[in-house]
Amino acid sequence: MKKISAKKIAxxxxxxxxxxxxxxxxxxxxxxxxxxxxxKNLRLADEIVAAFDAYSKNQEGILDVELFSAKAIGAEIKxxxxxxxxxxxxxKKINFIxxxxxxxxxxxxxxxxxxxxxxxxxxxxxxxxxxxxx
Amino acid sequence: MESLISTxxxxxxxxxxxxxxxxxxxGVLWFFALKPIMKIMKERTEKIEKGLKDAxxxxxxLAQAERDRLKTLSVAKKEAEILLEKARQEAEANKKQMxxxxxxxxxxxxxxxxxxxxxxxxxxxxxxxxxxxxxVVAATKKVLDVELNKEIDNKIIKEAIKEMK
Numbered sequence: 001m002k003k004i005s006a007k008k009i010a011x012x013x014x015x016x017x018x019x020x021x022x023x024x025x026x027x028x029x030x031x032x033x034x035x036x037x038x039x040k041n042l043r044l045a046d047e048i049v050a051a052f053d054a055y056s057k058n059q060e061g062i063l064d065v066e067l068f069s070a071k072a073i074g075a076e077i078k079x080x081x082x083x084x085x086x087x088x089x090x091x092k093k094i095n096f097i098x099x100x101x102x103x104x105x106x107x108x109x110x111x112x113x114x115x116x117x118x119x120x121x122x123x124x125x126x127x128x129x130x131x132x133x134x
Numbered sequence: 135m136e137s138l139i140s141t142x143x144x145x146x147x148x149x150x151x152x153x154x155x156x157x158x159x160x161g162v163l164w165f166f167a168l169k170p171i172m173k174i175m176k177e178r179t180e181k182i183e184k185g186l187k188d189a190x191x192x193x194x195x196l197a198q199a200e201r202d203r204l205k206t207l208s209v210a211k212k213e214a215e216i217l218l219e220k221a222r223q224e225a226e227a228n229k230k231q232m233x234x235x236x237x238x239x240x241x242x243x244x245x246x247x248x249x250x251x252x253x254x255x256x257x258x259x260x261x262x263x264x265x266x267x268x269x270v271v272a273a274t275k276k277v278l279d280v281e282l283n284k285e286i287d288n289k290i291i292k293e294a295i296k297e298m299k
Contacts, residue, residue: 071287081295105278106287107294119294121278125271132267133260 006047007055013048014056061092068099068109068120085112 013032017025036042057064065085067073082094089112105121139146 069287069291070282071284073291074288077288077291077295080292084295084298105275106282107290110298117298119290119298121282121290125274128274129267129271132270133263 003041006044007051009044010048010051011055013052014059018056018059057095061090062095063089063091063093063112064095064097066097066099066109066111068101068104068111070100070102070104070106070120072100073098073108081110 009032013028017028020028032048033042033045036044056062063085065081067078067081078096082096085094086092103122105125107120107122107124109120109123110117138144
């Protein structure tokens, strides 16, 4: 029997459950788990969850954005950033995941998927240091 | 004839006897004195002539030897001059070669010294820059730790978002 990838299972699950209510969704998930147990593929569960999350967000126009800063970022700034990112990435919603790191000193690092925008003061200082050295 | 004999009281017999005596004495003198003397004289003359001849020959030989000596001396002098010239040329060539080698070695040493100096200078400048970089960053971090408040940080973040492409 040909193996189905976690990504394809996640996509199928999303398409099947997107218009269903919670009870029906629970039933579909149980069915999927039984299927995985029967086929001894339970180890795929974590991958399926990750793929489902990514696919569902993609389908619904949600973008995960990691924010790294020295101090907590205010709502006004996040709103402004979300607006800019929505326009730039063509998505409907921005999901901020914030992390504070005092070693950054100031500024922020924005990470979306594989793209990293680093405008922290520690990075600026490092750049200055390299410029002085060269 | 007889008048002449009587005038001078000549005794013919005596005269003949004296003539015979004379001839005997002359003969004895000839055989025992004149002949050996003549012989000795002749030999002596021959010896002298031979001596003179030998002396002349010796003189010629001496002159020839002198000429040979001068010739040999001249040849030797020429050879010596050639050898001297050759030695001088070799010495000159050696001198030039040694000067050239010394120059080359000096140039190499100077070039090596320059390179080493430049390398050390470069290293020193690099080290100083690195030290300055570290100092600037450390000092800035200290200032930021003290001076950077939330308001300034927000301003920086806003600027960063504004410049983000």
